[in-house]
Amino acid sequence: MRVVSEQPPPSPPQRPARAEPREVVELKQLKSSQPDLASAVDMQLALVDMQRRVQSRVPLPWIQVDDEWLRTQRAAGRPVVRFADIPLEWTDFRLTLRQTADILRRHDALEPAEHAAIVALGRDGHALEPLVTQWYKATSGIDGGDSRDRLPDGSPASLDQVLVLALRPFLARCAEALGQRAEIVGDWHHGHCPFCGWEPDFAVITPSADRRLICGRCNAQWPFAPLTCPFCANDDRALITSFATRDGRYRVYACDVCRRYLKAYDGRKASRPVLVSVDSIATLPLDAAAMQRGYVA
Numbered sequence: 295m296r297v298v299s300e301q302p303p304p305s306p307p308q309r310p311a312r313a314e315p316r317e318v319v320e321l322k323q324l325k326s327s328q329p330d331l332a333s334a335v336d337m338q339l340a341l342v343d344m345q346r347r348v349q350s351r352v353p354l355p356w357i358q359v360d361d362e363w364l365r366t367q368r369a370a371g372r373p374v375v376r377f378a379d380i381p382l383e384w385t386d387f388r389l390t391l392r393q394t395a396d397i398l399r400r401h402d403a404l405e406p407a408e409h410a411a412i413v414a415l416g417r418d419g420h421a422l423e424p425l426v427t428q429w430y431k432a433t434s435g436i437d438g439g440d441s442r443d444r445l446p447d448g449s450p451a452s453l454d455q456v457l458v459l460a461l462r463p464f465l466a467r468c469a470e471a472l473g474q475r476a477e478i479v480g481d482w483h484h485g486h487c488p489f490c491g492w493e494p495d496f497a498v499i500t501p502s503a504d505r506r507l508i509c510g511r512c513n514a515q516w517p518f519a520p521l522t523c524p525f526c527a528n529d530d531r532a533l534i535t536s537f538a539t540r541d542g543r544y545r546v547y548a549c550d551v552c553r554r555y556l557k558a559y560d561g562r563k564a565s566r567p568v569l570v571s572v573d574s575i576a577t578l579p580l581d582a583a584a585m586q587r588g589y590v591a
Contacts, residue, residue, distance in 0.1 A: 317342055320572040334575050337401035341459065342571050344397065348390050349463035355381045355471050364477070367436070371484045373491040375468045375512075377430045382464050384419060387426070391416040391460040398456065408450035415453075425449075429457060434491035458492070458511050465490050465512035479516045485524030489514045494524050497558035498568040499545070505558065508570055523549035524556065537583070544577050548589045555589040557581070 314322075318339065325335040357379045367374055395412040398404035404412075415422055425446065431437060432444040445453060469489045472478055482488040487509035495510025497518075505520040521536075522529040528551040535548040543564065548555035557577045559568040581591065 315342075315346065316566075317569045317571045320566075320569055321575070324572060324576055328576070331575060331578060333401060334578060337397060337403060338571055338575050340397045340401070341394070344390070344393050345459075345463045348386065349466060351386065352383075352464055352467045353381050355379055355468055357468065357471050359472070359475075368478075368482070368488075371486075372436050373434055373486070373488050374436075374472065374478060375434070375465065375489045376436055377427055377434075379468055380430075380461075380464050381467060384423060387460065387464065388416045388419065388422060390463065391422070391456065394456050394460045398452070404452055404456075408452050411450045412453060412456055426457065426461075429454075430461070435486070436491060462511060462513065466514075469509075469512045469514035473514065479514075482516050483518070485518065485527065487512060487514055488516050494518075494556060496568075496570050496574055497547070497556055499558055499560045499562060501562050503562060507556075508568070513570060521547070523547075523552060523554070525549065525554045526552035528552065535587075539577075539580065544573070544580060546580050546584050548584055548587065553589050555584045555591065 321335050321339050321342070325332050357375070359374055364374060392413050395404060395409050395416070399406070399409040415425070429444050472489060478488050485507070486493055487507075490509060490512045492509050492511035494507035496508040498506050498508065498515070499520070500506060503520070505518055506515045507518045507524055508515050518524055519529065521531050521534050523534065526549060528534070528549050530551075533550040535550060536545060537548075538545045538560070543560055545558045545560055546555050547558060557574070557580055559573045561568060584591075
């Protein structure tokens with residue numbers, strides 16, 4: 295009798311590892327090339343990972359904008375994303391708020407007492423929902439609200455920053471949904487975002503030498519005059535100070551009227567598009583240089 299040895303079944307083919315997002319790859323390279331920025335890079339990697347996971351679950355909103363209302367808003371210099379337009383699922387947002395606070399605390403960007411207060415707020419839906427609603431309405435300017443009423447007295451000093459970061463995945467989907475409407479961005483000449491009304495946090499100089507501002511809350515972009523201050527509208531070139539890194543990749547535009555500054559990625563000779571999550575960290579030395587000259591972000 296011939297004995298036939300049984301062979302184990304072949305192993306299923308291994309799935310190739312999923313490629314890391316470009317911004318993650320660039321951040322890791324930045325950490326390797328500039329060890330002094332390692333702590334800031336680690337915090338940004340944690341924020342990017344958390345926000346990407348949240349944004350992947352946020353549905354693309356169906357935003358109906360009446361043409362006449364849109365014309366009225368634009369004539370008044372007001373943005374177009376109303377709070378009710380944001381695809382906000384409160385359970386997800388409360389978790390995102392707490393996770394954002396945890397990341398900032400873990401990297402010493404949030405004081406223990408403020409972290410505890412914000413985490414507690416994130417667990418109290420009855421307090422959080424009206425606070426976020428009021429904060430967004432006051433800071434978007436959609437209804438002409440007074441930004442001085444943005445947060446209740448006694449709120450943690452860092453709550454503004456945490457709310458901006460926590461709301462970003464949800465607002466970014468709104469900007470994505472409306473971004474194809476050329477009439478929203480095309481002739482917008484204001485220094486605040488046409489979608490959510492927030493200030494620019496960064497800018498990019500395009501290969502054609504135009505400047506586009508990038509919203510610090512929803513990451514939307516819009517065109518703006520290259521040598522005009524977006525914060526006070528000063529357009530006197532003699533009162534705009536500009537300086538760059540040695541390689542020319544990054545620039546700072548600083549206003550000698552309001553003393554504020556804005557960093558920019560110069561895409562005219564760049565090998566990649568602007569990546570705000572990367573470039574905002576790579577330019578931290580420029581923040582220090584601008585502040586030493588007496589400017590503020």
